[in-house]
Amino acid sequence: MQQSARVLIDGPSELVFDYMIPDGMAVATGCRVRIPLRNRDSTGTVLEVGPPPQTNYNLRLVSKLIDPDPLITPQLMKLGKWIAEYYVAPLEQVMRALLPESVRQEMHSEKTRKIVEIKEMPDAEALEKLAKRAPKQHIILKLLESNSGMMSLKDLGGGSVTAAVKSLVKKGHVVLKEEAVRRDPDEDQEFLESAPLKLNPEQVVALEKIVNPATNDKGIPKPILLLGVTGSGKTEVYLQGVQHALDQGKSALILVPEISLTPQTVQRFKSRFAALHDQVAVLHSHLSQGERFDEWHRIRKGEARIVIGARSAIFAPLTNVGIIIVDEEHENTYKQETSPRYHGRDIAVLRAHFEKAVVVLGSATPSLESFQNTQSGKYELVRLDQRADSQSMPIMRVLDMRIEAQKQKGRLAILSDKLRLSMEKKLENGEQIILFLNRRGFARSLQCPPCGYVCECQHCSIPLTYHRTEDRLMCHMCGYQSLPPKKCPSCGDEAIRLQGFGTQKVEEVIQKVFPQARMARIDADTMRRKNALRDTLNKFKAHKIDIIIGTQMIAKGLHFPNVTLVGVLNADLGLQVPDFRAGERTFQLLTQVAGRAGRGELEGEVIIQTFTPHSPSVQFSRHHDFDGYAEQELQFRNKFLYPPFAHCALLGTRSTHERRAEFTLENLHKRLKKDLPPQVELGEPMPSPLTRAHGQFRYHLMLKSTSARALHQHVKRILTATPPPDDVTIVFDMDALGFS
Numbered sequence: 001m002q003q004s005a006r007v008l009i010d011g012p013s014e015l016v017f018d019y020m021i022p023d024g025m026a027v028a029t030g031c032r033v034r035i036p037l038r039n040r041d042s043t044g045t046v047l048e049v050g051p052p053p054q055t056n057y058n059l060r061l062v063s064k065l066i067d068p069d070p071l072i073t074p075q076l077m078k079l080g081k082w083i084a085e086y087y088v089a090p091l092e093q094v095m096r097a098l099l100p101e102s103v104r105q106e107m108h109s110e111k112t113r114k115i116v117e118i119k120e121m122p123d124a125e126a127l128e129k130l131a132k133r134a135p136k137q138h139i140i141l142k143l144l145e146s147n148s149g150m151m152s153l154k155d156l157g158g159g160s161v162t163a164a165v166k167s168l169v170k171k172g173h174v175v176l177k178e179e180a181v182r183r184d185p186d187e188d189q190e191f192l193e194s195a196p197l198k199l200n201p202e203q204v205v206a207l208e209k210i211v212n213p214a215t216n217d218k219g220i221p222k223p224i225l226l227l228g229v230t231g232s233g234k235t236e237v238y239l240q241g242v243q244h245a246l247d248q249g250k251s252a253l254i255l256v257p258e259i260s261l262t263p264q265t266v267q268r269f270k271s272r273f274a275a276l277h278d279q280v281a282v283l284h285s286h287l288s289q290g291e292r293f294d295e296w297h298r299i300r301k302g303e304a305r306i307v308i309g310a311r312s313a314i315f316a317p318l319t320n321v322g323i324i325i326v327d328e329e330h331e332n333t334y335k336q337e338t339s340p341r342y343h344g345r346d347i348a349v350l351r352a353h354f355e356k357a358v359v360v361l362g363s364a365t366p367s368l369e370s371f372q373n374t375q376s377g378k379y380e381l382v383r384l385d386q387r388a389d390s391q392s393m394p395i396m397r398v399l400d401m402r403i404e405a406q407k408q409k410g411r412l413a414i415l416s417d418k419l420r421l422s423m424e425k426k427l428e429n430g431e432q433i434i435l436f437l438n439r440r441g442f443a444r445s446l447q448c449p450p451c452g453y454v455c456e457c458q459h460c461s462i463p464l465t466y467h468r469t470e471d472r473l474m475c476h477m478c479g480y481q482s483l484p485p486k487k488c489p490s491c492g493d494e495a496i497r498l499q500g501f502g503t504q505k506v507e508e509v510i511q512k513v514f515p516q517a518r519m520a521r522i523d524a525d526t527m528r529r530k531n532a533l534r535d536t537l538n539k540f541k542a543h544k545i546d547i548i549i550g551t552q553m554i555a556k557g558l559h560f561p562n563v564t565l566v567g568v569l570n571a572d573l574g575l576q577v578p579d580f581r582a583g584e585r586t587f588q589l590l591t592q593v594a595g596r597a598g599r600g601e602l603e604g605e606v607i608i609q610t611f612t613p614h615s616p617s618v619q620f621s622r623h624h625d626f627d628g629y630a631e632q633e634l635q636f637r638n639k640f641l642y643p644p645f646a647h648c649a650l651l652g653t654r655s656t657h658e659r660r661a662e663f664t665l666e667n668l669h670k671r672l673k674k675d676l677p678p679q680v681e682l683g684e685p686m687p688s689p690l691t692r693a694h695g696q697f698r699y700h701l702m703l704k705s706t707s708a709r710a711l712h713q714h715v716k717r718i719l720t721a722t723p724p725p726d727d728v729t730i731v732f733d734m735d736a737l738g739f740s
Helices: 074-086 091-098 124-133 135-146 158-170 201-211 234-247 259-272 274-279 289-300 311-315 344-355 368-375 401-407 417-428 503-513 532-541 582-594 616-622 626-640 658-673 708-721
Strands: 004-009 016-020 032-037 040-050 111-118 150-152 174-181 224-228 251-255 280-283 306-309 321-327 358-363 380-384 395-400 432-436 445-447 465-467 472-474 497-499 519-522 547-550 563-568 605-610 647-655 680-682 686-693 696-705 728-733
Touching: 004 032, 004 091, 016 032, 074 091, 074 344, 074 708, 091 311, 111 135, 124 135, 135 150, 135 158, 135 174, 158 174, 201 224, 201 234, 201 380, 224 234, 224 368, 234 251, 234 259, 234 321, 234 358, 251 311, 251 344, 259 274, 259 280, 259 306, 274 280, 280 289, 306 311, 311 344, 321 344, 344 358, 368 380, 368 626, 395 401, 395 417, 395 616, 401 605, 417 432, 417 563, 417 605, 445 465, 503 519, 503 547, 519 532, 563 582, 582 605, 582 616, 582 626, 605 616, 616 626, 647 658, 647 708, 658 680, 658 696, 658 708, 658 728, 680 708, 696 708, 708 728
Parallel strands: 224 358, 224 380, 251 306, 251 321, 280 306, 321 358, 395 605, 432 547, 432 563, 519 547, 563 605
Antiparallel strands: 004 016, 004 040, 032 040, 111 150, 111 174, 445 497, 465 472, 647 696, 647 728, 680 696, 686 696
16 A cells, blocks of 8 residues: 655755655655755655555655655654644744754765775786876876785875876776775774773762662653762763673663863763774764764764763664763753754653663752752762762852952952962962853943943843953853943943953952963863864873863863862852752852862862852752752742742743734733633733843743643643744743743
8 A cells, every 4th residue: 555754854944745656665754855846856855654645636746865764763753743732833943952953955966085995906017017108197006015915095095096096996906995084083092991980989879879770660760860969980880881881782871061161071082992992982062074974874874882972962873772960950051042942851751761771860959840849759869978089179258348348448359369369279289270160251231320320232221241351342141242332322431441351350350460370261262173172281280280260161160189279269159149049059160169279199179269259059069968958949949839839831922023023912911811720820010130142022921830830731722823923933842941
């Protein structure tokens, strides 16, 4: 019986059409096909195969099967459809997440090189004649003979010897063939095999829980939350858990929240599995299209059984998955900021459920959502309360910068006396220092004291940040740049001055205070060059750098035993945000960055500079007390019905016309209010805290519900029935993490 294929067409529109499958063409769900679309050819992904639908129209035929094997496994297809439903996202956008552009576009392919191989070596007499008549051919044969009979055309001379090689092919002396060349993102790195470390009693228990996990009534392993203090050896537990999965013939997936953590994670995994070096694949946004193409297809073909990557690596086409590890599971970078707005941690848990694999969520400061799941019995809690090397946690000191500002008599207080003296002592002892400030640039803004004017972005409602290296005012939202004015554009006063400080300013101050110290700055401005971050961290590890000044790129996951001092220059930055998670994020960030100190034999010290020393986030992090902070914060969340006790979503509108954005949201609000499910709470439309970004005005409203299904299905029903005006974009963010 002839069958048809339901095909999702590539492109911005959500087009799904049925096509007949020609006789003899083996099309399956997940295959990529070429199909006719109006008067042109197009490409698409097969969503399902089945009997032809009942219709009065003749279905057109699939033109070509691009790849004989499905590129999307049944489990990933199931996962993709769930994401489209839960996050109210077009299936086409989900397919773009499942299949990277480098895989979908036919222009990308394997990189190959031409190989010249001896087929039949001429005898001595023929060689002698060849040396006289065609010396180049003679040289080629001799070179091949001395190199085991095979060399690449490039090594033989490339274009300059092509004609000579073709002559030898005609004579039957050599054959010319093509060989696939892997574009390895770590080809310039050497990985020496490392042996497993001896586990302490806590680690032994944790590994046993991972190897023999508790299961639910369906026999599916329960998710495991590995709550381990910084330096407790979570990575070693991960490594040995992965080894167990490999021993069982299964594959492993390791997620890290940021590219900044990838170099060290890749280093540790490729060193541990050096014997299986080619079976470790890396997926993140800094790969070239060619590298991503090669890594993705190595995974699909089963050549790589271990995958390490950032958020999007959750869709790696691994088969027979045995373990999924989500390191630093609390990080908000696991949340996708564009549609589909999935959360990598939650999708990891769901994929593990579909694959019947073990999923391990690791963190020293887990999200309250994950922690509450352990309290309700959905997840299993495993703790590592001691550092792996039996070292004590670093001593944390909180400095009140209000007092320090009085001491410095109004001058910009960047380094307190206590922090400066501690730095001097550490540098004298040959120890290393990390200074943390989660703000890049030189100064926060340019302000006129007489009239209060602040230089703002023309497209976003935020102040422009001054970057001294480029001598430019820059918008960190849209990238807009302008020259700094010499006098106030509003009142003409020349007293306009820089306010606040960023990592560039800190670097300048440190160079003046410690001119002999070797230092490096790690932020989005300095780490643009490929492998710049990896190279800088390697230098720091080799003690070629004394001080690192950085943003949150250095706040977590990095292991440097010689770092004995961490200075947090302004702990208040994340607290002044209109977001109920602001305190939680500040507590997590302070605890994580403090954990970079004292990870070796030397005792660590952390100095936190803050204008709000009595904030619970600061005080609980000072005592490394996650349980105390979680207990207090969960009581607050429960009282006001915030996550993890309810699902929270944002519905927003954006437009270059402010009134249209506002009117569209008001219209949606009226429709949502009608027949609102009883368990859904609907907020009022209002301007976003960031009222304009990228030239678009932004309005939003919040929805809360104890039932995720009731919430997203109600919103989907209204959005489907209410198409927006052409110049208005509607954004729906289920389980929103940001509210600006």
